[in-house]
Amino acid sequence: MKKNISQTVFEKIDRDKITIRPKRYFVFCSIFWLFLGGLFFFLDSVLLSLCFYFSDKLKPMWVFINNPLALIPILIFFFFLLVIGSVLFVAFLYRKSRICCRHEDWMLWGSIVLGIFFLSFFAYSLGVFENTIFVKKGEELVNVKKYWSKPSFGTLSGKIDSIYFESKKMILRDWSGREWVVQVDGDLLRGRTYQQGEEIKIIGEKIAEETFFAKKVWSWR
């Protein structure tokens, strides 16, 4: 005679000594998932904050450089990181939202995503992550200096070595130590004061070997 399922399952439970998982197992699991959720929340906020930070650093390039499409790789890098972080966070919410609420609650999810956005924006505005390992590591990864040191691409950055107001020129030492003669538009010189040793970033045009014409100049920081 064919056994019914309940008999078969019970025999398996009995034979293999299968036991009910203790309640504390599920409590620990919930704590673990909530911790992981909190961690993703924090990391996503940091990541978005860094996106704001680095986007701001590179913002002048979008407008002024000859070929904005060349920035796509760096933008893709930002978005890639953010998408990865967000996907992980949403996956966590999808799998474990039951811990926080009974159903997949889009309102809760939306609130959390908005929370990440606002938290990261405030963190960026207040400069919470500046001078932290996140920014330092981010700068290493993104290599902002590299993007601001492409003369043929229209960018140059470094430290001012000397300024010659009469001839509207300055000598700039880039991050690799190479010297550049930078011809500065007269209006730019009148608009603000430059100091020897100041770190700057320039948008302009390479007009000759180690000679650069500046159209816009900003302080590096």
Added chain:
Amino acid sequence: MNLVCGQKKECKKKSDEEIIGLIKKNKQCYVCLMERYEEKIIRYIKRISGVSAETAEDIAQNIFLKVYINLNDFDPELKFSSWLYRIAHNETINYWRRNNKKAKLNVSWDDNEALQNIIKDEKNIEQEVYQKITNEKLVKAINQLDEKYQEVILLNYLEGKSYQEIADILKKPMGTVGTLINRAKFKLAEELKDLGINKQVANK
């Protein structure tokens, strides 16, 4: 060995939640719970996946084992049956994913009464005409619906689940379930019309 759960009559008197309390003291009580749901679960698996009876039984065994192991994870705020159906739903989908197949709803042909519940009309005069609708056409119409609509139609009409239970099984808010069911009814009515059956899908 078992004074409480040994008799089937004893089982029938107890609610699911009471039996769960007893299982923790005496695992044999789990048989009572399984016997109560095994047919329903096998039928549900077959309906949502169209697998053979043997495969459905294998999946059901895994489901009951999983339920037993995770019994302490059961949230008493839910109905046990909703939790069980939720696990069954996930296990069946996982089975199909493992086998690289797409789950296909399979409304079985022994559901005459349930199927007829889907279509009815407020006017008695037309009732006789409506009863002539064959299950074949109705099943065809259901199978033409999107999977998300098939699921709620199946749970609501064939499994007789309330909106709250469907919400618990599919982990969707109750409002979403209500909307899905209404849309499903509307689309079903359209499908039936296309099949030459000018019917009104009843509000249950």
